[in-house]
Structure formats: C-alpha cells, structure tokens
Amino acid sequence: MLSFIGRSIIQKIVTLFFVSVVSFLIIHIAPGKPSQVDPLNPKFTPEMVERFRTEFHLDKPLHIQYFYFYRDLFTGKTVSWKDNQSVLAKILERFLNSLPLFIVGTILTWTLSFPVGIRSALFRGGFYDRSATFFSYLLISIPGFFFAYILIIFVVSYFHVPVIGMETFGLGSLSWPRLFMDRIWHLLIPSILGATGGIAVLSRYVRSQMLEVEGQDYVRTAKAKGLPAEQVHYKHALRNALLPFVTMFGLILPGLIGGSVIIESIFSWPGMGRMAYEAILARDYPIILTVNFISAVLVLAGTFVSDLLYMVVDPRIRL
Amino acid sequence: METDKSKISIELETPTTGPVKSRGHELWRLLKENKLAFIGLIVFIIFFFTALLGLLLTSGSGPVFDPSIVRLQEKLLPPLSSPNLESLRPNEVPKSGIYLFGTDDLGRDVFARMLQGAWVSLTVGFVAVGISVLVGLFMGGIAGYFGQKFICLDGIITALLFLIGTTLFLTGEGLNGSIFLIIAHAFMFYLILIKWKFRKNRHFKWLNMLHKKTLSIDTLIMRIVDIMLCFPSFFLILTVVALLPASIYNIMIVIGLTSWMGTTRFVRAEFLSLREQDFVTAARALGVNNYRIIFRHMIPNAIAPVLVSATIGIATAILTEAGLSFLGFGVPPPNATWGNILSDGKRFIFDAPWLTFIPGFAILIVVLSFNLFGEGLRDIMNPKLRERH
Numbered sequence: 163m164l165s166f167i168g169r170s171i172i173q174k175i176v177t178l179f180f181v182s183v184v185s186f187l188i189i190h191i192a193p194g195k196p197s198q199v200d201p202l203n204p205k206f207t208p209e210m211v212e213r214f215r216t217e218f219h220l221d222k223p224l225h226i227q228y229f230y231f232y233r234d235l236f237t238g239k240t241v242s243w244k245d246n247q248s249v250l251a252k253i254l255e256r257f258l259n260s261l262p263l264f265i266v267g268t269i270l271t272w273t274l275s276f277p278v279g280i281r282s283a284l285f286r287g288g289f290y291d292r293s294a295t296f297f298s299y300l301l302i303s304i305p306g307f308f309f310a311y312i313l314i315i316f317v318v319s320y321f322h323v324p325v326i327g328m329e330t331f332g333l334g335s336l337s338w339p340r341l342f343m344d345r346i347w348h349l350l351i352p353s354i355l356g357a358t359g360g361i362a363v364l365s366r367y368v369r370s371q372m373l374e375v376e377g378q379d380y381v382r383t384a385k386a387k388g389l390p391a392e393q394v395h396y397k398h399a400l401r402n403a404l405l406p407f408v409t410m411f412g413l414i415l416p417g418l419i420g421g422s423v424i425i426e427s428i429f430s431w432p433g434m435g436r437m438a439y440e441a442i443l444a445r446d447y448p449i450i451l452t453v454n455f456i457s458a459v460l461v462l463a464g465t466f467v468s469d470l471l472y473m474v475v476d477p478r479i480r481l
Numbered sequence: 482m483e484t485d486k487s488k489i490s491i492e493l494e495t496p497t498t499g500p501v502k503s504r505g506h507e508l509w510r511l512l513k514e515n516k517l518a519f520i521g522l523i524v525f526i527i528f529f530f531t532a533l534l535g536l537l538l539t540s541g542s543g544p545v546f547d548p549s550i551v552r553l554q555e556k557l558l559p560p561l562s563s564p565n566l567e568s569l570r571p572n573e574v575p576k577s578g579i580y581l582f583g584t585d586d587l588g589r590d591v592f593a594r595m596l597q598g599a600w601v602s603l604t605v606g607f608v609a610v611g612i613s614v615l616v617g618l619f620m621g622g623i624a625g626y627f628g629q630k631f632i633c634l635d636g637i638i639t640a641l642l643f644l645i646g647t648t649l650f651l652t653g654e655g656l657n658g659s660i661f662l663i664i665a666h667a668f669m670f671y672l673i674l675i676k677w678k679f680r681k682n683r684h685f686k687w688l689n690m691l692h693k694k695t696l697s698i699d700t701l702i703m704r705i706v707d708i709m710l711c712f713p714s715f716f717l718i719l720t721v722v723a724l725l726p727a728s729i730y731n732i733m734i735v736i737g738l739t740s741w742m743g744t745t746r747f748v749r750a751e752f753l754s755l756r757e758q759d760f761v762t763a764a765r766a767l768g769v770n771n772y773r774i775i776f777r778h779m780i781p782n783a784i785a786p787v788l789v790s791a792t793i794g795i796a797t798a799i800l801t802e803a804g805l806s807f808l809g810f811g812v813p814p815p816n817a818t819w820g821n822i823l824s825d826g827k828r829f830i831f832d833a834p835w836l837t838f839i840p841g842f843a844i845l846i847v848v849l850s851f852n853l854f855g856e857g858l859r860d861i862m863n864p865k866l867r868e869r870h
Contacts, residue, residue, distance in 0.1 A: 177704065180712045187648065188721065224649075225656075296517065299856070303849035305800055307807045308823065308841035311830055416713065423719065424804055438716060439808070441725045450720060458711040 163473070166419045167234045169470065175461040186228050189447050218243060231451065242446045244441075249452050252437065257418075259328065260426075260433035264418055266353035271360035278361070279368025284395060286373060292367075298362035306355060310428045313351050316357045323347045353428045356422055364410075371403040377400075408475045412468030511861045518857020524850035532603040535596030548597045548817050552588035557833045560591075561581050583835045585825060586811060590837060594817035598840070601818045602847065605733050605802040606795040612737025618780070620702050624745065625752025627758025628699030639669050703749075706742045714739050715801065722805060727813045732805060736798050742792075744787055751783040757867050785862055790857030796848045803844050819844050 219230045234240040240249040282291040317325055322462050323344075324330050330344050375381065384398045385391075423435040430436075434453070441449035513519055538546050554568045560583040582591035646661030708735055718735050725731045755761060756779070764774050805811045806820025814821075819840040826836025 175712065177707050179702075180708045184708065185712070188717075189724070191648070201498045255485065264594065278636065297847060298842075299517075299852050300845075303796065303800075303845055303852050305803050305807075305820075305823075305841065305844050308837070308844065311837050311841070315834070317832065423715065427808065439719070440754070442720055445724075454712065457713045457716070461713075 165468075166473075170466060171320070174466060178458060178462060182232060182455060183219060183228070184232070185454045185458075189450060190224060190227070231448070235452060235455065240452060242441075244444050244445055244446045249448050252449070253452060253456070256432060256437045259431065260435070261418075262349055263353050263356060263431065263433060266349060267360070268414060268417070271355060271364060272358040273362045274357075275364035276368055276457065278374055279365040280395075280400065282365070283369045283372030283376065291369075294365065298366050301362035302357045304358075306359075306422065307424050309353055309358065310351075310425060317347075317351060325351050325429070328432065343461060348429075352425050352431055355425050368403070368407075371406060372399065373397045374395075375403040383431035405476055409472045411466035411469060412464045412466070415464035415467065416457055418460060425460055451460050489690075508653060512857065515861060517853045518861070521850040521852070521857060524846060525854055528599065528847050528850065531596070535598075535673060536600040539593055539597040539600075543615030546590060546593035546596055547684075548593040549815060550686060551587060552584070555580075555584050555588040556586050557584060557829065558588075559833075560835050560839075581853050582839050585822070585833075585836055586829060591822065591836065594822055595819070595839065595843060596860040597817045598818070598819040598822060601729065601816065602755055602799050602802065602844070604779045605736070606799045606851075606852075608733040609736035609740070609798040609802075610791050612734060613741040613794060614744055616738065616741040618637065618748055618787065620741065621745040621748025622752060622775060622780070624699045624702040624758060625749040626771070626779070628697060628702070628749070628753070628867065632701065635656060635668075635672050639665055639672070642668060695785055698791065702745070709739070709742050712739070718801065718805070719808070722810045727810070729812045729816070732802060732811065740794060740797070743790060746785060747790065748783055749808070750780060751786070755779050755782055786859075788861045789855055789862060792851055792858060796855070798852035799844065799848055799851070809853040 185368070219227050231240070238248070238250050242249050242252060243248060269301065270476050276295055282294040283290050314325060317323060325348055327343070329350055330348075331342075369375040376395075378399075381394060381399050384394045389398075423439045425431070427439060428432045440446075441453070512522065538550050540722055552564075552569060555564060558564075558580050560581065561579060562583065563579050580590055580592065582595060585591055585594070613619055642665035645657050646665055648658075649661060650658030680721050718739055721735045722732055722741075725735070761774060762776060769778075802818065803820035803823070804809060806818045807824045809821075809824065811820055823840040823844075825841070826833065830837050856865055
C-alpha cells in the first residue's frame, strides 16, 4: 500500500512536470504575442511594449521564462499581465463564485441519476426504461447553449424572474427572503444546465451497473430464498453495484475548476470558466497557465483519490 | 463404389454445419430490431445527403441558394414567408420563391445558410474523428504490439536533442536551434558508427551505459496519454483555436489531436489480447512479417469497437465545433455554420426565435442520431449486452 502511494506520487509529479512544459510550449510557440493584442491603442507605444517585455521577462530565452514563471507560481507572486493583480487572488475570487454552481450541480446530478438509473434497470425494457434511455440520449445530444436559451425563454416568460447574472442589479433594500429567492433563481438554471450532461451519463452508468449485478448468481439465490424484492434489490444488488461509483467521487474533483465556459458566458456568471475565456481573449498567459496547472493537479489528485478509494472499498484489489 | 462417391460429393456440396447467414446479415437484422439505432442510421443518411447537396447548391459562382446575399429590406422575416418581389432585384429573389426558414438580421436566407452549415458540421465531424482514429490506431497499435520492446538511453537522448532543436527553431531562435539540430545529427551518426564498427569491441565499456534499457514503449505511450488527459479538453481546444489563425482546418485538426486518447487506450487493450490469440501465433509461425500481421490480421479484428466509438466521437466533435462557433472562435464569418447562425440569432431571441430554434434543433437531431446509432451499434456488437430470447 505504502509503496503504491509512493510510486504513484512520484509518477504523478513527473506527469505534472511534463504537463507544465507542454502547456508552456503550446502557449508560447503559438503565433500571436500579448504585445500585439491591441496595436491601435495609442498608449501602446514601442517604449511601453519594451518595458512590458522586460517587466515580464519576455525578452529572455524560453527556458528561463519557464523557470521564472513556475518559480513565481510556487511562491505565489504571479501577476496578471492585464491588470497587475495577483493571479492566485483573482482565481480564488472567481473560484468562490463558481463553487455554488458546482455544489448545486453535483448534488442534482448525484441525487437524480441514481433513482432514474435504478428504476430503469429494475424495469428493463419497459416503457419507463425506454423513455429514460431516450431522454438521456436527448440530454447528451442537446447543445448546452441551445438548451440554455430554451430554459431562459421558459423561465422568463412563465415565472417572470430575471435569470442572467449572479443577482438582479439594484435590489439593494429588499427584505432578505426576497434577496435569497433572487439568488436561488439565478443559481438554479445554470446549475441545472451544468448537471444535465452528468445526469444523463451517470444514470446510464447506474443502469448498466445495476443490470450487471442483477444478473449475478447471488442475486438469483437471494430471490430463490424468497426474500422480499425490496431487500434483494436494495440490499444485495445495489450495495454491490455502488462499488465503481465510490471511485467516481475522486473524478469529480477536476470539475471544481473546470467551470463551463459556455454556460458562464451565457449567464454572465463571473466564475472560473469565464475568467479563463477572458484570459484567452486577452492573451493573459499567466492566468491561462495557472488555471491549466491547477486543473492538471486536480485531475491527478482525483485519479489518485479514486485509486485509493477503490483499494479501501474493494478488498479484491491489491495494487 | 460409384454410389459412394456421389454420396460424398453431395455431402461436400451441402455442408450442414457452419453459419447459414453471414455476419453482415446478422448485424443488419439486429440493427432493424433496435428501433432507435435504426432511426439514427436513417437520419444520419439523410443528413449526409443533405450536406452533400448543400455543398453543391451553395458553393461556386452563382449558386442555386446563395447564403451570402444581403437584403436589408427583407430582414427578420419569419419562416415560410414569401419575398417582397417589388423591392428586390431579380438576382436577389431566392430560387425557391419562399424563405423556407425565414431570414436573419441582414436579410440572408437562413435555409441557404443552414445548407452551407450542414457541410461544415459534417466535414468537421468526420475529419476530426478521422484524425483522432488514425492517431489512436497508430499509438495504440504500437503500444499494444511493440509495447514490450525497450527504448535505450541513446535513443532518448537523440530524440530529446531533436525535440529541443525543433522547438528552438519554431520559437525563432534559429541559431541555437540549428546548433542543437547539428549536435543531434552528429550524435546519431556517431551512434550508428559505434554500432557498425565496435559491436564486438569490449574496450568501450562506458558505451554500454548509453545502451541501457530505460523504459518500454508501452510505458512511454501510456504516459503521453496520461499527460494529454490532464488538460481540460474544451479549455485546451479553446486556447489553441484562439491562438491560431481562424480557419476551419485548424479547428478540425485541433479537435482531432485532442481526442485520440480514448481510442489509443482501446486499441492497445484490444491488441494486447489479440496478440496472445492462436491465429496470431500461427501467422507468426508461418513467417508472416509484423506489418502484415498488424494490418491483415489484427486491425480487422480490433476495428469494430473503434468504429463504434468513432460514431459517438463524430457527435461530440459536431457539438464541440458548434460550441466554438457559438463563442466566436469558429469558422470565420462569411461562411455559415450552425453554431454561428445560432450565435448571431441569440440577440433576437424574443423577436426572431427561429434563428435560435432552427439551428439548435438541427444540431440536436444530427447529434442525437449519431449517438443513438453508435450506442445501438455497441449493443449489437456486444453479445453480452444482447437480450436473450
């Protein structure tokens, strides 16, 4: 166990190093320089560009730039090229905005997909199963931005509540229940949108896991013993079908920072995804690279956690 | 004697064992039973011909449906409205005599634009997935078949030198780059020389250090896959597409090059199990060379599941392209894609909802048909998931 932990940590650090190199190279080799973003701006004189280049070490060779960048990142001194603010502080602020979306979306995904998946496995081939299958394919296939507009039209014209942004602008002096409801309405639709794909995929997965377990001999034995159906399905089958999902808890970690670019820009939600999008538009390399680095760390940490959880939960696995 | 012979020949002519129907027949029967998959296939075929027709009718000089004619006096007309013939010049009147899908904010015929966009969606889907399948087959095949071979230290050093040289060259430091490239060439030449001349010579013990086995090809390729999986894919695509000049080919290549990891893992697993099978051992015993074994014996056996995941990959690629177009990173403006028709239409969502709904439903239906067909195919090809009768 310990040797496995040690080995995988070393392996993940090596992977992380290569990820940092590759992302740095992608950004810096691609055509287009940050100093060319706004050539028409009169404030962007050649002297300014030159000062800018020395300020951010852009005149140094690439490997030295790489060294400077990651040294700054680890000491927390990286600053955005756009407004000279600390990148980590900016990311933290946006992260706190994205967090409610992520939490509500995850709760929706995990609470809805299990009942749906289990029920369609128990009534396999029936009307419910077939319509659930069709709807999950529909939800996987629908473009997020299109679905967003359908929901916006629906909510705005039936409930007459504003949904764009994090809160309605200029609601200063209302009583707190009204303010609270306002926040809930603004939170609900983006979270539902974020959860749809997850619900569709996860409920299909729950269904196939359940079907596999229901076909096992011990479930048949339990049925033959004359146990009540409830007990067979929820005690014998479901508990064993849950195994792979324990590991998926690790895999939702990267979603923390992912933040959907499209959904956040439709709803003007000042979250991570939108910050990344704005950074790409402004060629703000420190932010792009930092977001990339943190998300790589989260992916690696997620797989590590899920491996560990699998070992704890399933005694048959000894790595 | 004579009767015996005829008996034997009759038996030979009508073998009683063996499958009555071919594999293709059986697949076709199962496909027809799976209604959703069959509908998916039909929609896919219709879409394919629509896109082909769209390319023919909207391109070239003087196309039948011109997607780029601007008629400002005819803007935002709802679907099925007929053009006002008095205010239009004869060449501006749509050939069908009616705006089937209405017009957009510049008075362009949405039907013509949708036809043009269909071709874009189709090519993006197929080319991107084609690239990812090719890369995946190549990497997965090498990892699965030659995976147990080791790469020696000298090979790694040479590759690293070449890589550094090319990178420096691309970043504009030509001098340093060429120095590295020259060193790399010299080193390679030196290695070949050593191998050729001093193979048996034991004086150069330290040279064996260079020949040390460091890591297997399998490990190398799977670590590359791990590295690629660390990037958040949509964000990576967005970054690269935003940095590169806007063109449809860049989008196809970028989507293709960021989605081959699944196929690689798949092909590798398939190859690892296939190479232990008896027919491969038999082929090897007959002296068939590696490439023939791979291309004639192993790939045909491994390709079916790859094609299934490719079908679903096409759906994902179409969605990704639509998302990029929606954010404004897609195909540059004069060309229409479904994503940017929708993106342009979102400002008029309450005045002209057809500009949002027509492309939205088009994307939905096409992607849904690909998904249903792919998943149906997966069920059909996997006998374990088949319902027993």
